[in-house]
Structure formats: C-alpha cells, structure tokens
Amino acid sequence: MTTPELMDYAEVVDRFDPVLGLEVHVELSTATKMFCGCPTAFGGEPNTQVCPTCLGLPGSLPVVNAVAVESAIRIGLALNCEIAEWCRFARKNYFYPDMPKNFQTSQYDEPIAFNGWLDVTLDDGEVVRVEVERAHMEEDTGKSLHVGGATGRIHGAEHSLLDYNRAGVPLIEIVTKTITGTGARAPEVARAYVSTLRDLLKALDVSDVRMDQGSLRCDANVSLMPSGTTVFGTRTETKNVNSLRSVERAVRYEMTRQAAVLASGGSILQETRHFEEASGTTRGGRRKETSEDYRYFPEPDLVPIAPARDWVEELRGTLPEPPAERRRRVQAEWSLTDLELRDLVNAGALDLVAATVAAGAPPADARSWWVSYLAQQANNRGVELTELPITPTQVARVIALVTDGSLTNKLAREVVDGVLADEGDPDQVVATRGLKVVSDDSALTAAVDEALAAQPDVAVKIRDGKHAAAGAIVGAVMKATNGQADAKRVRQLILDRCGA
The missing domain is CATH 1.10.10.410 (Arc Repressor Mutant, subunit A)
Structure with missing residues (x-):
C-alpha cells in the first residue's frame, strides 16, 4: 500500500476550516445486558455469557433493563440535555458477522436525551462549549477476532472467530452537533471533549470508562471546507478510537490527509476508516452508509418509554458535583498549583486522594503517596492505581504512623509493600515484620x-x-x-x- 501524501499542518489550517463531529459509545456498568439477563462482566470465556435473546434466536423476546434507562437519563441530565417525555426503540438493519440478529436495537428519531452541551477546558484554560445533539440507548455488538494476519484486522487474516459475549451490552451513544470554529486546535478540542466526557461519566458511576477495554470508544468524523466558505466538505468517520491520545492523532492525521487530497484536485470518499496506533495513520474501511441505508423502523417487541417528570427530577438530585467544579474546589482547599492538580488528574488519583483525606490524612501527604510511590507500584504491576490492593483508609493509616513517629518514610514503604502483598492491614504488617521505629x-x-x-x-x-x-x-x-x-x-x- 502506498503512503498517502500529507499536507503540512500549518498549511492545512491556513487553507481549510476543520469540521468535527464526535460520537462516543459508552458501555454501561449494569450487571446484566440491555434486553436480557445475561451478565456483562468483561473477560469471560468466549460465548459463555449469551442466551437466545441476545443471540436473536427465533421466539425470544427482549425486556428493557430499567437500570440502563435510569443511567441514560442521568447521563442526559449531566449533559444539560432535555429528557424526552416519550421515546421508543428502533431496529437499525445491517448485516455484519458480529450482529447476531442482523439488526441492532437502537434509537433513531426519538432519543431519550437531546439538545445539550458540555463545556471543555483546553490546556491553556480556554473553554470551548461543545453542543450535544443527542444521547440515545442501544445495544453493543459482538466482537470479531481476526486470526493469522499481522495487524489483527480482517485484511490479511486467515480466518475470523466470533465472540458474542458483548452482544447486547447496554450502550449509550452520545453524538455532538457539528463542531466548527476550532481551527488549528480541532485535534486538541476533540481530545479535551472525550477526556471531559470520560471524567463526567466516571463521576456519575455509570461506566468504568476503560478505553483500553472498549468501555468507551470514540468515532471521529472529520471534514474540511476551504477557508471563507460555509459549505461542509465530505466527511470520513474514524471508528472505535480507544485512547485520548489517539483521538487527537486521528483527527490531526485526517486533516492533513484530506487537505492533500483536496489540494491535488481529488475528492474525499465518504467512508469509515480505522486508526493505526503504531503508525498514527488512518486506513480506509467500508463505504459509509446513510440513515436511509439502515432501514430504521420502530421496534415492535418493545413498548415506548415515557419517563415520569417527577422521576426525572428525582434523578437530577442524584447527580454528583460536576468534575470541573470539584477540581476547582479541591484545588483551593488543598492549595494545589495548576501543575499539581493536572498531575493528580492525569494520574487518575483525585478520587483516591480525596478518600484518603476523608480518612484523616493531610492532603499533601495523601497526594504524595498516591502520585509517587503508589503510582510507581501500579506502573510496575501494569495496572491502574484503583486496581492496587490497598485502600485509601489503609494509606491514611500508614501516613498516621509516620506522623506520630511510629514509622520512618523508609519503613512506611515497607509497610505499604506488605499491604500490597496481602499481608494484612498496616498495623498487622508492622507487627508481623517488626517494623516499628526504635525510640527507646x-x-x-x-x-x-x-x-x-x-x-x-x-x-x-x-x-x-x-x-x-x-x-x-x-x-x-x-x-x-x-x-x-x-x-x-x-x-x-x-x-x-x-x-x-
């Protein structure tokens, strides 16, 4: 395959105005699937979490997951959306091997949440408001595993395997309105939007938002229009981008690729594309369908959903403090610099530090432990900070033992090592290992x-x-x-x- 020509990025933004549209798919952390009682746990043996309903077998009938509906409403409210008084599901028809029914139960012209917005803050403090078109409910597809190729994709593979465990997992698809006027900062805006949305969803506790496991995936739509014009260009959709860095890289690459094609007199093909992590490039997939191609029609096996207004308001009362507001409050209360706060957030340690402070530890000590020694241990183990087998309460106890002189910092690290090795709580580790400071x-x-x-x-x-x-x-x-x-x-x- 020949390497496509690319235009220098500075020239791209001088000659063209980028137009973005971001579609984020969020797997909900419900115990069971959207329309059946099968478990949703990640990592099960292939095809062990399936039943006649999620496999689309004849005679099986779906039943809506009430917790998923509740989560959808809470997401819509957090995105400043209007919540529909009446909405329904539709069948989105298309053939793909990991779609066992050959249609996806989704929502089309009647989503549960619509017309919202989300403010995102860029690295230099500039705030960009991203308008949200809709947030609708649907089910996830299964997963194809392509075997024998060099890239793990279907091209060059010897054969493919299908795992339907993911088929039917509850999804919320959040679709932005067209994003214009971002100029050279378009890739940064895309990344910041997905990052801000991920933080919001995590605060709502509706998803684990693990991009590496597919719990949150972004489809990035990109097109270009010549500077000074108002007619949108033909868009491409880069599918299932699974990291914040990749979202930014995919948008930037598509801008430079499309600009080169247009400048040479060519035209952009409306298609889906795949992002290649190793090279930072995108590769063509299939021609992009329009809504008419999916032959939407109302799902006959599911009744419409009509959320009561008092229930919606009750759910509004369960919304947590918005992450941006919480960060501003925490920064003031803990006397953090912008850099210290950014490091804390980037390390995924904000909630852990807050819980450690709530358990009695000084903020500076709690922050130091989580973003230094414990972050190092997580990195050594190849896990997230939240996956370390130590709790904020245990960290607070270690800090207390250092503060009262029972432990030195060196001994405290040994105590933490003992807790991580499942030797018990800090006091048990101190007693078992004989680590208490000699002060006699x-x-x-x-x-x-x-x-x-x-x-x-x-x-x-x-x-x-x-x-x-x-x-x-x-x-x-x-x-x-x-x-x-x-x-x-x-x-x-x-x-x-x-x-x-």
Whole structure:
C-alpha cells in the first residue's frame, strides 16, 4: 500500500476550516445486558455469557433493563440535555458477522436525551462549549477476532472467530452537533471533549470508562471546507478510537490527509476508516452508509418509554458535583498549583486522594503517596492505581504512623509493600515484620556509643562544633537498627554524647 501524501499542518489550517463531529459509545456498568439477563462482566470465556435473546434466536423476546434507562437519563441530565417525555426503540438493519440478529436495537428519531452541551477546558484554560445533539440507548455488538494476519484486522487474516459475549451490552451513544470554529486546535478540542466526557461519566458511576477495554470508544468524523466558505466538505468517520491520545492523532492525521487530497484536485470518499496506533495513520474501511441505508423502523417487541417528570427530577438530585467544579474546589482547599492538580488528574488519583483525606490524612501527604510511590507500584504491576490492593483508609493509616513517629518514610514503604502483598492491614504488617521505629533511649544510646567508637575521627569533629558530621553517625545507627531508629532522636543523642 502506498503512503498517502500529507499536507503540512500549518498549511492545512491556513487553507481549510476543520469540521468535527464526535460520537462516543459508552458501555454501561449494569450487571446484566440491555434486553436480557445475561451478565456483562468483561473477560469471560468466549460465548459463555449469551442466551437466545441476545443471540436473536427465533421466539425470544427482549425486556428493557430499567437500570440502563435510569443511567441514560442521568447521563442526559449531566449533559444539560432535555429528557424526552416519550421515546421508543428502533431496529437499525445491517448485516455484519458480529450482529447476531442482523439488526441492532437502537434509537433513531426519538432519543431519550437531546439538545445539550458540555463545556471543555483546553490546556491553556480556554473553554470551548461543545453542543450535544443527542444521547440515545442501544445495544453493543459482538466482537470479531481476526486470526493469522499481522495487524489483527480482517485484511490479511486467515480466518475470523466470533465472540458474542458483548452482544447486547447496554450502550449509550452520545453524538455532538457539528463542531466548527476550532481551527488549528480541532485535534486538541476533540481530545479535551472525550477526556471531559470520560471524567463526567466516571463521576456519575455509570461506566468504568476503560478505553483500553472498549468501555468507551470514540468515532471521529472529520471534514474540511476551504477557508471563507460555509459549505461542509465530505466527511470520513474514524471508528472505535480507544485512547485520548489517539483521538487527537486521528483527527490531526485526517486533516492533513484530506487537505492533500483536496489540494491535488481529488475528492474525499465518504467512508469509515480505522486508526493505526503504531503508525498514527488512518486506513480506509467500508463505504459509509446513510440513515436511509439502515432501514430504521420502530421496534415492535418493545413498548415506548415515557419517563415520569417527577422521576426525572428525582434523578437530577442524584447527580454528583460536576468534575470541573470539584477540581476547582479541591484545588483551593488543598492549595494545589495548576501543575499539581493536572498531575493528580492525569494520574487518575483525585478520587483516591480525596478518600484518603476523608480518612484523616493531610492532603499533601495523601497526594504524595498516591502520585509517587503508589503510582510507581501500579506502573510496575501494569495496572491502574484503583486496581492496587490497598485502600485509601489503609494509606491514611500508614501516613498516621509516620506522623506520630511510629514509622520512618523508609519503613512506611515497607509497610505499604506488605499491604500490597496481602499481608494484612498496616498495623498487622508492622507487627508481623517488626517494623516499628526504635525510640527507646537505652537501645539507641548503646547503638550511638558503638557508632561513635567505630568512627572516633567523626566524634572529634562533632565535639569541635562540626555538627553536620553527625550525619555519618546517624547513618551508621540507622544501618545497625535496620532503618528502624528514630533519626531525629538519634541525632540529638549523638550531640548529647559528644557534648555538642
């Protein structure tokens, strides 16, 4: 395959105005699927979480998941949408191997939530309002595994396997209105929107929003129109982009590719495209259908949904503090700089630090533990911070033991290691490993005398007023006590013994 020509990005934004449309699919964290009682747990053995309904077998009938409807309404409210007084499902007809029914139960012209907006903040503080066209309910498809090829995609594969465990998992599709006027910042806006939306959904506790596991996927629609014109160009849709960085890269690449095609006199093909993570490029997929191609018609096996207005208002009362407002409050309460707050958010540690502070730890100490030592342990294990087998309450207890002098920072790290190794709570680890700080003066004095005797030249310097030399003796005592001595008390004993 030949490498397509690309236009320099600065020239792209000088000659064209980018037009975006972002479609985000969110898998809900319900216990069961959208229209049946099959479990939704990620990672099950292939085709073990299926039944006649989600496989579309003759005679099976769907039943709407009430929790999914509730989640859809809460998402719509959080996105400042209007909630429909009456809506219904439709059949979206198309053939694809991982669609066992050959149609997807979705919503078409009557979504449950519509006409909303979400403000997103860019890195320099600029706020961009992204208008939301709709948020509608549907079911996920199954998953195809292409075997034998170099890329894991169907091109070049020897054969394909189908896993229908994901078929029927509840989805909310959130579709923006056309996004214009972003110029050179279009890729950044796309990334910031998906990031802000992910934070909001996580705060709502309706999804685990794991992009790496497909719980949140973005389809990025991109087109270009020559500067000074108002007629939209032909769009492409880059499907299932599964990381924030990739969203930005995919939009930027499509802008440079499309600009080169248009500048050479070519035309853009309306199609779906796939983002290649390794190369940062997109590759053509199938011709993009229009809504007429899907032959939508009302789902005859499901009754319409008419959310009562008092129920909608009751759900409005369950919405959490918006993530942006919460970050501003936390930044003020914890006296964080913009950089410190950004590092905390990027590390995925904000909720963990907040819970640790709620358990009694000072904010600075809680933040330090989670974004440094514990983040390092998570990285070593290849897991998210939230997946570490230690709780905020346990971290707060370790901090308390350091604060009251029972542990040194070095010993505290050993205690955390013990908790991570499933040796029990911090106090149990301290007792089992014998890690408590030695603060008994008689034991410390003996260790100090022994260290001074071993280094008489250092003792002379201390007696002559060179107090900085005491550090060598402190180090010797700490080594002799396996790091369990109270360093401050050791230093004072050294000065006392030397008459300094």
